[in-house]
Amino acid sequence: xxxxxxxxxxxxxxxxxxxxxxxxxxxxxxxxxxxxxxxxxxxxxxxxxxxxxxxxxxxxxxxxxxxxxxxxxxxxxxxxxxxxxxxxxxxxxxxxxxxxxxxxxxxxxxxxxxxxxxxxxxxxxxxxxxxxxxxxxxxxxxxxxxxxxxxxxxxxxxxxxxx
Amino acid sequence: xxxxxxxxxxxxxxxxxxxxxxxxxxxxxxxxxxxxxxxxxxxxxxxxxxxxxxxxxxxxxxxxxxxxxxxxxxxxxxxxxxxxxxxxxxxxxxxxxxxxxxxxxxxxxxxxxxxxxxxxxxxxxxxxxxxxxxxxxxxxxxxxxxxxxxxxxxxxxxxxxxxxxxxxxxxxxxxxxxxxxxxxxxxxxxxxxxxxxxxxxxxxxxxxxxxxxxxxxxxxxxxxxxxxxxxxxxxxxxxxxxxxxxxxxxxxxxxxxxxxxxxxxxxxxxxxxxxxxxxxxxxxxxxxx
Numbered sequence: 283x284x285x286x287x288x289x290x291x292x293x294x295x296x297x298x299x300x301x302x303x304x305x306x307x308x309x310x311x312x313x314x315x316x317x318x319x320x321x322x323x324x325x326x327x328x329x330x331x332x333x334x335x336x337x338x339x340x341x342x343x344x345x346x347x348x349x350x351x352x353x354x355x356x357x358x359x360x361x362x363x364x365x366x367x368x369x370x371x372x373x374x375x376x377x378x379x380x381x382x383x384x385x386x387x388x389x390x391x392x393x394x395x396x397x398x399x400x401x402x403x404x405x406x407x408x409x410x411x412x413x414x415x416x417x418x419x420x421x422x423x424x425x426x427x428x429x430x431x432x433x434x435x436x437x438x439x440x441x442x443x444x445x
Numbered sequence: 446x447x448x449x450x451x452x453x454x455x456x457x458x459x460x461x462x463x464x465x466x467x468x469x470x471x472x473x474x475x476x477x478x479x480x481x482x483x484x485x486x487x488x489x490x491x492x493x494x495x496x497x498x499x500x501x502x503x504x505x506x507x508x509x510x511x512x513x514x515x516x517x518x519x520x521x522x523x524x525x526x527x528x529x530x531x532x533x534x535x536x537x538x539x540x541x542x543x544x545x546x547x548x549x550x551x552x553x554x555x556x557x558x559x560x561x562x563x564x565x566x567x568x569x570x571x572x573x574x575x576x577x578x579x580x581x582x583x584x585x586x587x588x589x590x591x592x593x594x595x596x597x598x599x600x601x602x603x604x605x606x607x608x609x610x611x612x613x614x615x616x617x618x619x620x621x622x623x624x625x626x627x628x629x630x631x632x633x634x635x636x637x638x639x640x641x642x643x644x645x646x647x648x649x650x651x652x653x654x655x656x657x658x659x660x661x662x663x664x665x666x667x668x669x670x671x672x673x674x675x676x677x678x679x680x681x682x683x684x685x686x687x688x689x690x691x692x693x694x695x696x697x698x699x700x701x702x703x704x705x706x707x708x709x710x711x712x713x714x715x716x717x718x719x720x721x722x723x724x725x726x727x728x729x730x731x732x733x734x
Contacts, residue, residue: 286451286468286494307495308447310482330483331550332634343523343552349482350553353452400548419547419634 290353296321297365305352312336312347314355315362323363323392334420337393338362344400363392366399374440375399378433386424394420398434406442410435447485454497458612462585464496465608472496474610476504476519479546479554480562498610504557509534514616518557522569523548525556534618535576537625537641541568546634557611560596563603563664566635566705570597571659572627573616574667575641581613588612600663619643623653626725628718636660637705638714642722651678656719661711662699670697680727687719 293302296319305314315321315338324347327335331346338347339361340354366373375395378384385391394417401408401416408416413431422430453468455461464472472494475481484490498504504519509530516525525531526543545551545559545568559569560580570593578593582605593614596604605611619625625643629636639659645652654672659665671690675683694700694715700708 284453286453288449288451290452306449307452308450310447313446329486331479331546334547334549337549344549345553346549349478349486351478351482354478397548416548419549 290356292353292356294355294357295359297360297362307351307353309352310348311338311340311345311350311352311355311360314352315347315360321362321364325389325392327389332419332421333390334393334397334417335390337396337420339396339400342400342403344397361396361399363395366395373399373437374444375402375433375437378437378440379430382429382433382436384426384429384433386422386426390420390422390424394422394430398430398437401434402438402441406438406445408434408438447482448491450485450492451494452497453494454500456500456502458501458503458583458610461496461498461501461610462583462608465610466585468494468496469607474498474561476558476561477521477553477555478558479550480558480564504612507531512617514618516556516614516616518611518613519555520557522546522551522554522556522559525569526551535572535616537627537643538569538572538576538616541572541627541629541639541641544568544629544631544636550634556614560593560614561603561605561611563597563599563601564635565600565663565665565701566637566660567665568627568629568636568639568659571639571657571665572625572641573614574657574665575625575643575655576616576619577655578617579615580611581615582606582609583612584609590615594667597664597666619655620645620653623655624726625655626722626728628721628725630714630718633705635705638711638718639665640715640718640722642719642726644723644726646727649679651675651680651683654683654723656722658694658698658715658719660705661694661715662701666698668694668697680723683723684720687716687723690716 289304325335327333329348336348341358397420453464473492475495475497504517506517508515522542522545532539579590623645627641630638641657643655656668700711702708
């Protein structure tokens with residue numbers, strides 16, 4: 283049995299870029315992304331897995347990066363809001379959010395888009411009810427829910443027509 | 446920010462047992478962190494060492510041996526909600542798992558972590574009581590099994606000793622002819638009330654019934670006295686009995702007033718949801734959302 287260690291070696295891909303190094307055990311993925319990698323699109327908010335502002339995808343699955351220890355991402359791929367567009371070309375989800383005004387203050391938007399991304403990866407043709415259920419853990423205090431759901435419906439259609 | 450932590454990552458149950466024996470109260474078992482990290486951050490729990498049990502392969506398995514569904518402690522809620530053998534042999538449990546918090550928590554949180562944390566406002570345990578599930582606990586001294594109802598000792602407390610690890614949850618299917626339903630009331634991420642019912646009907650009367658209620662008091666529990674009372678009754682009479690049991694439910698469930706609702710409100714809604722759960726169980730056995 284190994285002695286307890288206070289750092290872990292971590293090798294992962296973040297938005298298709300490799301990173302390797304040591305991180306303290308208690309460092310959350312949110313801190314790793316925002317402080318170490320300066321990827322500040324992912325937001326810190328409730329810090330209790332309720333609001334969804336810190337949503338990122340780890341191996342395609344959405345998690346709350348505020349309550350996910352960074353060492354857990356070893357060997358995995360992480361997608362954040364910064365990795366959703368391809369260069370200057372916005373993802374259909376981002377286009378649809380802009381078109382429908384799917385954001386007011388915008389604080390929750392990275393989390394909303396990452397949650398929507400994971401939904402469309404799993405279910406390319408969601409109903410409005412399935413969207414509401416999947417995004418029930420992403421709070422928008424401005425109340426842009428209608429426009430968010432509409433944006434996801436439109437983006438889903440665009441994803442499907444591109445395939 | 447979390448305070449400094451140290452990490453141990455055993456890869457076998459034996460290694461985990463050694464680590465638990467050695468570090469005992471200075472350590473906490475880490476099975477996903479969905480609950481543990483919240484408590485550490487809020488200062489409600491202190492620990493120096495995390496014993497990460499997710500590297501132990503055995504704890505990630507779901508198996509069906511034609512008699513019992515065996516779920517490793519580190520299987521996530523999302524896996525349970527979508528697994529075909531779970532949906533076949535314990536459909537109401539799969540449904541309850543699909544309702545846990547939100548998809549992020551379901552992707553990260555594990556059944557073992559959930560049961561060991563024993564938050565009174567939780568879904569899976571209530572349905573598992575109706576299945577008469579058991580848990581396998583392991584330590585340096587070996588493994589033993591206890592019924593889940595004995596494992597839930599109090600609010601945020603279980604029968605797990607400091608040197609023990611929850612290994613597996615054994616879920617027998619319901620007896621042939623018995624159908625179940627789980628109904629829940631929720632306003633926030635955690636449920637305000639959860640009721641599980643399973644019933645076998647014989648010519649319009651309740652031949653056999655199992656009922657469990659969660660979230661109202663300190664822990665989820667079965668209601669054996671109420672089950673006995675409604676056996677042999679027609680559905681309409683059983684529902685009338687449910688409505689008359691306020692004093693029994695108060696004594697048995699010990700309702701707690703909290704952010705999710707007042708004690709009297711929860712008691713009232715328990716009667717209402719006992720009716721819903723029974724109706725759904727005998728209707729088609731498939732709970733609706």
